[in-house]
Amino acid sequence: MKVTVRYFASLRESLGKEEEELELPPGTATVSAVRAHLRARGGAYGEALAEKRLVRSAVNQDMVQASATVKAGDEIAFFPPVTGG
Amino acid sequence: MKVTVRYFASLRESLGKEEEELELPPGTATVSAVRAHLRARGGAYGEALAEKRLVRSAVNQDMVQASATVKAGDEIAFFPPVTGG
Amino acid sequence: MKISVQQQAFDLTREVEAIRKNDKVGAIAIFAGQVREVAMTLEHYPQMTEKAIRGIVEEASRRWQVMDCTVIHRHGELQPTDPIVLVAVASAHRGDAFAACEFIMDYLKTQAPFWKKEAGRGWVEAKASDDAAAERWNPPAKGVKGG
Amino acid sequence: MKISVQQQAFDLTREVEAIRKNDKVGAIAIFAGQVREVAMTLEHYPQMTEKAIRGIVEEASRRWQVMDCTVIHRHGELQPTDPIVLVAVASAHRGDAFAACEFIMDYLKTQAPFWKKEAGRGWVEAKASDDAAAERWNPPAKGVKGG
Secondary structure: OEEEEEEOHHHHHHHOOOEEEEEOOOOOOEHHHHHHHHHOOOHHHHHHOOOOOOOEEEEOOEEEOOOOEOOOOOEEEEEOOOOOO | OEEEEEEOHHHHHHHOOOEEEEEOOOOOOEHHHHHHHHHOOOHHHHHHOOOOOOOEEEEOOEEEOOOOEOOOOOEEEEEOOOOOO | OEEEEEOOOOOHHHHHHHHHOOOOOOEEEEEEEEOOOOOEEEEEOHHHHHHHHHHHHHHHHHHOOOOEEEEEEEOEEEOOOOEEEEEEEEEOOHHHHHHHHHHHHHHHHHHOOEEEEEOOOEEOOOOHHHHHHHHOOOOOOOOOOOO | OEEEEEOOOOOHHHHHHHHHOOOOOOEEEEEEEEOOOOOEEEEEOHHHHHHHHHHHHHHHHHHOOOOEEEEEEEOEEEOOOOEEEEEEEEEOOHHHHHHHHHHHHHHHHHHOOEEEEEOOOEEOOOOHHHHHHHHOOOOOOOOOOOO
């Protein structure tokens, strides 16, 4: 299934990318599975999405836990802990 | 000894007086003794300064407990609990 | 530190601008109180009022990091929605600014010599909830957070 | 309720006037955050930001009496002492106004998608103290005081 993935702040800079369309392999049904799928690319992705890194995520503009499910057409975002206010 | 006594808000209205000079009888050494002395006048004083009434006091513009001592020349104030802010 | 007991209105922006133009300030907590529904007259004890407020602000400054602070309290006749009181606290971090601002308001409510008389209703009674609000700061609050 | 994520500056007095002209309002608690010492760029996630802030304000309104509320958060390039964020909460009583205002700030710090990058220093790290500040509101705070 197809999803859109967006990156913000230091993640966006590390990956040199704001957004990409992604065809997820079958069974990639949660945010953490998407993250693992991207991490498996290695290189900047392996680094920026390493398990030891604090990465927050949102699905369709709602902050979610890593266990949240994803479905076709979703907009999934990865970003570092927020620092506004 | 001589002191000045001031009244505010509902106390001022009940007594019909903002301020008075007072010659305290010997041994009237605390705020509560001054209050008792005034209460003994009876009438509006007996009512407004009755023991059951919540009356706050200040000596020389500092809020004090009833046990606070008074000395010649002090400005003693009696007033209801404050309601500013 | 600015403390003013006055009849006239004040300008919120101008008061806040006066305490925030310091690049060490990151947080300004402000409380604005105003008259609800019924016109009132605010009486105070002129020689005592500023002294009492100054004491409250100094105590707040001992407990939290207060870089600057303005307290304005009006007296005299006020109409519904007229501003009564302004407390503005500038600090590096929001935890200190919020705590100091709320502490000053709670103490002002129970320690500063002001009395409200509502038009057609008479003197406002002091509230037990205000005493309770001030009491909760004893002993001094710990665990001020950063940020 | 007004929520705005914007580059331009705002006028404090005007924003507060807009929420206080109701004679049921007795208390307005305001937080103003500003840039300390180092210029910065604030990045955000446009489609998510207002939604996240709206959710936070709605949660505050379930917990406390919020009669009106304005949240403005700036993005883009900001200089030292430039205002970043404004949270203003109008309520009948100060306990509700303070609690809702501080709650909104604490959640905004941990839930709203903004990221600060300081000139010459890089991305600002999130603070554990901000997580702790947001955590203390769980479970819902009780004992909101009157006044």
